[in-house]
Amino acid sequence: MMGLAVVPGDAAERVLAAQLRSADHVALLRQAMNLFGLLFLWQVFGHHGSAPGLMLWSAALLLSMAVGGILRRRRNGAAVSAADLRVHGFTGLLHGLIWAACMMSLSAGHGAAQSVAHWTLISCIMVCGAISYAPTPLAATGFLLPCIVGLGALFDPRDQAPLLALATSYALSLLVGCFLYARTFARQHSASVQLEEKSEVVSLLLREYEHGASDWLWQTDPARRLSGVSPRLAEMLGRAPAEAEGVLLVELLAGNAWESGLFPTELHELADHLKRRESFSNIVLPVELDGKVRWWELSASPRYDEGGAFLGFRGVGSDITEQRESAERIAQLARFDPLTGLPNRTHLRDVLDQAMGGGMAGAARAGGCAFLMIDLDRFKAVNDTLGHQIGDKLLTQVARRLRHICSGAEFCGRIGGDEFAVVIPQLGETHGVDKLAARIINGLSAPYQVEEHTLYVGASVGSAVSPQDGRESEALIRSADLALYRAKGDGGGVHCAYEPQLHAQAEERRQLELALRDALEKKQLHVLFQPVVEAQAGTVVGFEALVRWTHPDMGPISPAKFIPVAEEARLIGPIGEWVLRTACKEAACWPEDVRIAVNVSAEQLAHPSFVGAVVSALAQSGLEARRLELEVTESVFVNADTGALKILDQLRGLGVRLSLDDFGTGYSSLGYLSRTRFDTIKIDRSFVVGASNNKAESLAIIRAVVTLADSLGMATTAEGVETEAELAMVRGLGCRKVQGFYFGRPMPASDAAALFPAHQARARA
Structure with a gap:
């Protein structure tokens, strides 16, 4: 505002320019007042002997006026700065000094009338100067301060002190007023500049908005x-x-x-x-x-x-x-499967909701609707052996066939993975669900040609019909899923319709899973040991560790019931590891020639940490590796890429013995016998019972297994021997070891240890 400091920015320069323009607009008023004062002074003091001094002073005044006019003319249309404001302040100072000189030179030697006239003129000059210099406080200060000093010559401080004080206060009030006005002026123009800049920005944005x-x-x-x-x-x-x-x-x-x-x-x-x-x-x-x-x-x-x-x-x-x-394309992708082009799960659900009419009302109408869930059989083997790219191409062909089969009023889609579904919006009197499911199974089970591969997969179907199987879409889908689970459990390739007991069985499995998790945490499981004896001598050579569960409320629960639940719930791993540690710990107390056999699931062998778990169990119990025998079933070799063969080789490298359980009852293949070295082959009880009843097939199978085992350097163990006749029969067929109720039922660890009293006595000694 004063121009004494350089303030960067276009806004500050524009305010300075406004100050000078405002001061220049009233410059003519100041010049006119100066000329009037000059004439007034000649009229009052020109005849009293002051002409020479007055002429010199008049020349100075006219010169200052000329300088001010020249500077003003130079500023017109040119950019201004703080330096121009300081120059303008210098002209104000020059103007003030000239009028202060007037007061000093003309104050003495005159009468009271001349003094009053002189003071009246000076007051008018100060007012006019303050008005003209008000926007520029530096020039106002430069003009009024010399005038204030000159008042001391105009009024005698000894005789006219009150008048001097009054005149000085008057001049200072004018100076303060100039500062107040200048501050208000600067603020208003600063706000105007900011508003103008904002208006320009808005206009620019609007122009950009319109054109770009x-x-x-x-x-x-x-x-x-x-x-x-x-x-x-x-x-x-x-x-x-x-x-x-x-x-x-x-x-x-x-x-x-x-x-x-x-x-x-x-x-x-x-x-x-x-x-x-x-x-x-x-x-x-x-x-x-x-x-x-x-x-x-x-x-x-x-x-x-x-x-x-x-x-x-x-x-x-x-x-x-x-x-x-x-957005429409995104909605299309959100409702259709990108791989097969079929409606996805969300779309299927919407169609089913519409078919059911929003729940109770729609389900109650005549005929109802049906929902079919389809799962491909053996599809995982295609992905595991040939890769996901071939699997995706196979799914595309499956979708094409399914779309052709459901060419009528049926609405088919893909739920995800290898699961598909079909909605029948309106069932007729004969339903037709069984016929459609049969067409789906037959159509999807035909061979596929994917690149150079000929692939065979089947299909299992579960169905549910509204309103009897569910009055809401969620309930109907759940019922169809339960029916599909039953179809897969029956071996696949079949259609199962929902039955009320399926829900009860599912609820029972769920409750059993919860109880099993609780039993694992509360250590309600226990291990029993069944003897394995040498067939000819009848001496105990080992035990098989068998997990058992006695629930506080439900009582004893059969392994055939809770083991499948444990496998589905992924609990078989922690349960199997606990049985392994418990069995090794107990076996460490037996004679050194007695082994312990522990069953191992396919899921355990698929986990890379299983070898570490075996090493840990042996180390903590102190049991030698040669005394541990792990029993696996043929299901381990269904998927050759699971890493089971590699893990079995690592276990044999540790010295652990391997036993092939239930040989001939599962996915029988002699190929894996050449890839993995087993120490024992266990013959299932079903063959032992058949041979004891003189069934030629069972006798031939046992002879073949014994011959195969002998040729490969393996021992054979006959399971389920319960009578002396069965024992004599398996001895005659060449089985080396036997296991069954004839020699002992599964027993607690204490009873198993009691079979070796001499060893216990030595241990106590």
């Missing part, structure tokens, strides 16, 4: 006709601005429908807002332009003048056709 953005501005008059049509809006309409000016907005948006009056619902909504003069936002409506339908989004608010008169609407619009098409 996809949106445009529009406005209407009170009659809802377009006014002030911008080039951008005219371009979107495919017209010249003059052609669109004054046309009804609704007419332009309606296009060819204007004549027929068949407007879209969205256009009716827009027209209602315009009619009621209400603000609206994000109204999306179709607009026909050049024979093509585009989608526009409009927002606007009504305009009123200061008197409250309605002026029309002003708003913004944008073409969202591409966004809408993208």
